[in-house]
Amino acid sequence: MVKMEVHDLNLWYGSFHALKDINMKVYKHKVTAFIGPSGCGKSTLIRCLNRMNDLISNVHVEGRVLLDDKNIYDKDIDVVNLRKRVGMVFQKPNPFPMSIHENITYGPKLHGKKKGLDELVEEKLKDAALWSEVKDILGQNAMDLSGGQQQRLCIARCLAVEPDVILFDEPCSALDPISTGKIEDLINELKRHYTIVIVTHNMQQAARISDYTGYFYLGELKEFNKTKKIFTNPDNPETERYITGKFG
Amino acid sequence: MTRNKFEQQLAEIKRRLLSMGSLSEELIGQSVQSLKDQDVELAKKVIASDKQIDREYVNIEKKIMRTIAMQAPVAGDLRLLLTALKNATDIERLGDYAKDIAEITLRHKDEEYITKLINIPRMNEIALNMIQISLESFETEDADMARQVHPLDDEVDSLYDRTFRLLTTYILENPKNISQAFSLMLVARHLERVADHALNIANRTIYLKEGDIQYI
Numbered sequence: 001m002v003k004m005e006v007h008d009l010n011l012w013y014g015s016f017h018a019l020k021d022i023n024m025k026v027y028k029h030k031v032t033a034f035i036g037p038s039g040c041g042k043s044t045l046i047r048c049l050n051r052m053n054d055l056i057s058n059v060h061v062e063g064r065v066l067l068d069d070k071n072i073y074d075k076d077i078d079v080v081n082l083r084k085r086v087g088m089v090f091q092k093p094n095p096f097p098m099s100i101h102e103n104i105t106y107g108p109k110l111h112g113k114k115k116g117l118d119e120l121v122e123e124k125l126k127d128a129a130l131w132s133e134v135k136d137i138l139g140q141n142a143m144d145l146s147g148g149q150q151q152r153l154c155i156a157r158c159l160a161v162e163p164d165v166i167l168f169d170e171p172c173s174a175l176d177p178i179s180t181g182k183i184e185d186l187i188n189e190l191k192r193h194y195t196i197v198i199v200t201h202n203m204q205q206a207a208r209i210s211d212y213t214g215y216f217y218l219g220e221l222k223e224f225n226k227t228k229k230i231f232t233n234p235d236n237p238e239t240e241r242y243i244t245g246k247f248g
Numbered sequence: 249m250t251r252n253k254f255e256q257q258l259a260e261i262k263r264r265l266l267s268m269g270s271l272s273e274e275l276i277g278q279s280v281q282s283l284k285d286q287d288v289e290l291a292k293k294v295i296a297s298d299k300q301i302d303r304e305y306v307n308i309e310k311k312i313m314r315t316i317a318m319q320a321p322v323a324g325d326l327r328l329l330l331t332a333l334k335n336a337t338d339i340e341r342l343g344d345y346a347k348d349i350a351e352i353t354l355r356h357k358d359e360e361y362i363t364k365l366i367n368i369p370r371m372n373e374i375a376l377n378m379i380q381i382s383l384e385s386f387e388t389e390d391a392d393m394a395r396q397v398h399p400l401d402d403e404v405d406s407l408y409d410r411t412f413r414l415l416t417t418y419i420l421e422n423p424k425n426i427s428q429a430f431s432l433m434l435v436a437r438h439l440e441r442v443a444d445h446a447l448n449i450a451n452r453t454i455y456l457k458e459g460d461i462q463y464i
Contacts, residue, residue: 204320231322233459244325245251 003028003165003195004049009063011044011053018044020219022063026165031187031196033206033227036216036242042199045216046167049197050086051079067165084111087163091170093150095142095157100125100134103142103153107161120160128156129186148179155186159194166190168198172205184209203243207231215239254319261311261332262387268304269339269383269449271297273376275346276442280372282353283435284365291357294350301343308336327459331452335386338445342379345438352431362418362425367411368432371439374404378446385450391457397450404443411436 004026011019019041026032026049034042047053048065051072064071072082084107096103104121105113113120121138125131130152134145142153151171158166168187172180187196187209200206206213207227214224215236223236234240241247275294282290312333315321321329378400385394415429415436455461 203322207322232326234323240323243322245254 001028002026003068004197005064005066005069006045006048007064007066009045009048009061009065011041011048011062012060013056014058018219019048022221024214024221024224026195026197027212028195029191029193030211031191031198031209032212032214033210034197034199034214034216035201035203035206036222038201039218040216041219042214042216043169044219046088046169046197046199049165049167050083050088051077052083052088054079084161085163086165086167087158087161088167088169089151089154089158089171092174093147093154095145095150095153097141097143099139100142100145100153101138103157104160107157111161124156124159125153127159127190128152129182129189130156146179148175148182151175151179151183152186155183155190159190163194165195165197168196168200170199170201173201180205203231215242217242251319254315254321254325257311257315257319258325258328261308261315261329264304264308264311265332265336265339266383266387268301268308268336269342269379269386271304272301272339272342272346273379273383275301275343276349276379276439277372277376279346279349279353280369280435280439282350284369286353286357288354288357291350291353295347298343298347301340305336305340305343309333312336324456327456331386331456334452335449338448341445342442345442349435349438352435356428356431359428362428363414363432365432367407367414368435368439371404371407371411371436371443374400374407375439375443375446378404378443378450382446382449382453385453386456389453389457391454394450394453397447401443401447404440408436408440 002025006022006024009019009022010017022045034046036042044053048061053059053061061073065073067082067086071077096106098106101121104124105117108117108120122131122135125134130149133149142150145153151174155166172183175183184205187198190196198206198210210227212224213227213230215222215230215234215238217238223230223234223239225235229235230239231243234243275297278290279294281287282294312329316329319325378397381393381397381400385391385397412433415433418425418429
């Protein structure tokens with residue numbers, strides 16, 4: 001089942017044409033990975049999926065991005081509400097400089113939630129596989145957590161506003177292999193309830209955790225296919241050259 | 249980004265596998281020659297050389313495993329390593345068949361053969377040709393060349409059936425022929441299997457090139 005659809009998407013940073021005629025689908029309760037060399041447009045595309053690029057001046061977007069068949073670039077779209085439905089976790093863990101508890105409740109409070117906050121904190125920390133490690137220190141500053149814990153806190157914070165889709169922009173590139181393993185396990189769990197899109201530089205990570213993979217090069221989507229197909233017998237020889245390390 | 253060390257490792261694995269393949273092919277030829285000529289010395293040489301193939305098989309398997317572990321290959325590189333691993337097993341079996349045929353030479357070294365050996369050398373000739381083509385197709389990664397092996401396997405199968413029927417008549421004629429007829433049946437069976445292993449190697453070249461496993 002399709003959750004998001006990208007139609008003829010083009011994006012320019014000033015005169016630089018960063019995304020060229022992108023067409024693809026994001027399937028519900030699946031993990032979709034974007035791979036490609038630096039500057040290929042994969043992060044730009046993921047940021048189009050919740051209009052994060054609106055925050056950058058000089059960006060011009062053409063084309064459509066549908067979320068449950070509704071174009072998120074339509075004029076009547078409430079961008080704050082869109083980003084609640086399509087959450088994002090960034091490369092570097094970025095907890096707010098406040099307590100663990102407040103990090104989770106910040107978003108829901110902003111959206112008007114006043115009751116059941118403690119239950120929410122417990123539930124979301126459990127979903128993010130962090131509860132057992134922090135349940136006795138909820139009042140402690142989130143900045144004191146380890147990098148891997150901070151990243152899982154950011155995931156819990158994202159889950160707290162109950163999104164449909166979660167975008168991960170290189171979520172493990174600042175983490176050690178153990179923390180990376182935990183995040184990967186977590187993504188595998190989360191896809192039961194959420195639709196996930198991930199940008200990664202680590203091709204083995206894409207192979208391990210994603211169901212679909214898109215290979216980007218110079219702003220073009222060169223191949224979009226099932227991950228198992230991409231990593232055993234890709235259709236496009238350019239994809240093969242990139243994933244086997246012969247180029248990129 | 250290029251991966252020179254990895255490329256070198258792949259080339260090395262391929263080179264050693266092809267050299268092991270050539271040795272196996274030579275041993276099969278020599279084993280049948282020893283049978284035909286009742287050449288005891290040649291048979292003993294084949295038996296000793298099989299150990300060399302067994303050792304090389306272990307080394308190649310270790311090298312492939314290390315390369316997979318250290319280089320995390322995908323797509324064409326992964327298919328090449330899996331193909332090499334499976335081919336190594338097939339080639340090692342070829343050595344075993346050569347040894348078994350050489351042992352049969354030794355078993356009947358002082359006997360007069362119950363029949364002139366015609367089908368067996370013919371099967372041998374075709375099977376050796378199949379090994380040659382399949383190894384070359386692997387070396388050059390040429391799927392079309394690999395497909396040339398398919399009809400040859402049918403020829404070997406048909407010669408095997410004929411040989412089996414012929415040797416059965418010798419058994420029925422005279423029970424004294426049983427021991428030798430069984431041995432020759434076994435040689436024919438081994439050669440039929442040699443052809444099957446050559447076919448496996450050829451089919452894997454098709455898989456390597458086209459990524460389609462249905463030929464296996």
